[in-house]
Amino acid sequence: MNLGLATTYIIGGLMLLSILAYNYSLFNSTVETTSSVITQNKLDNIVSILQNDLNRIGYDRGVSDAFVMAEDSAVIFRGNIFDNDGSDDFDLVEWALTSDPDTNTTNPNDLVLIRTWNQTPSIPANEIEYQYSVRDFEINYYDIDGNVTATLDDIVQVEVEVLVESNEPYLTKKDGTEFYYRSYWKRRIVANNLIY
């Protein structure tokens, strides 16, 4: 075989391998960046609605009876969530994490977080349900002194923790281990209408 031709094949082969490796790395990096941005947007959407709801706990309701239920992964409260909506003065809102896996994503860790909103609580049929996929959702309740409380009328601060993961893995190892991008939000909110 011609030595020149063989050398060309060797160098060309190395170049080809190099290009393929580079292409693979570029592809992974793009997938990771894209999934991270999508995950951050996903969290941001949930947080925007959550903050709006929590800041309006008790609004148009006075300082009593703001909470109907307050548990670790579910809360039901009254408050005027949007002005001039519905015929009732206040809305009834529920945020609850279910143990059901979210089948809309390929991520096996995703659970369904449900937000149920009724702007006319006197008519239960008007309830509207929204679903989000999250990895974790936790709520803690505190009184005015910052102590954990389970008494509904004593709750003044609500601490919420949300963890979301990307819908698709950004990296799958040879042994099948999948890596998902995670984004996290945690805040302790003092609803203006619960302090006086």
Place this chain on the structure above:
Amino acid sequence: MNDYSDVLYLTAAMVIYSFLTINTARSFLSTSETVIRSDVEYRTIMRAQDVIEQVKLVQREDENMLDPTHIDYMFANYPITENETFGYSDEYTDTFIIDASSEFIDEGDPLIKRYRVTVNVVNESVDPSTSVDLIFIKSFER
């Protein structure tokens, strides 16, 4: 020299190709860093907002908590360092250096007293560290 011209061309092409790949990889690394930094900033802002939320809780009768000269001053021990664990099984930890102070805003209005609360939170998880400043005005009716 003619015999080596192809080799020289190939070497030049490989050098150019190397520069291109290095620059592209650097660009992607920079994008990843930006994404991670935005997550860290997000958490740092939350921490600063939490301090502001605690200021919102101060009642009129506890106004001294915002007076830097008073024994009840709520930021007397600041700056403080706080570790926060998070994640599904608390697998992550963030360290925040939280500084806060308040100052009386003398408006000369006998009916209202206002305090400017400044919160600074630093998260050193990334290099350079992330710093967030929030300002909140708390008003008390006399």
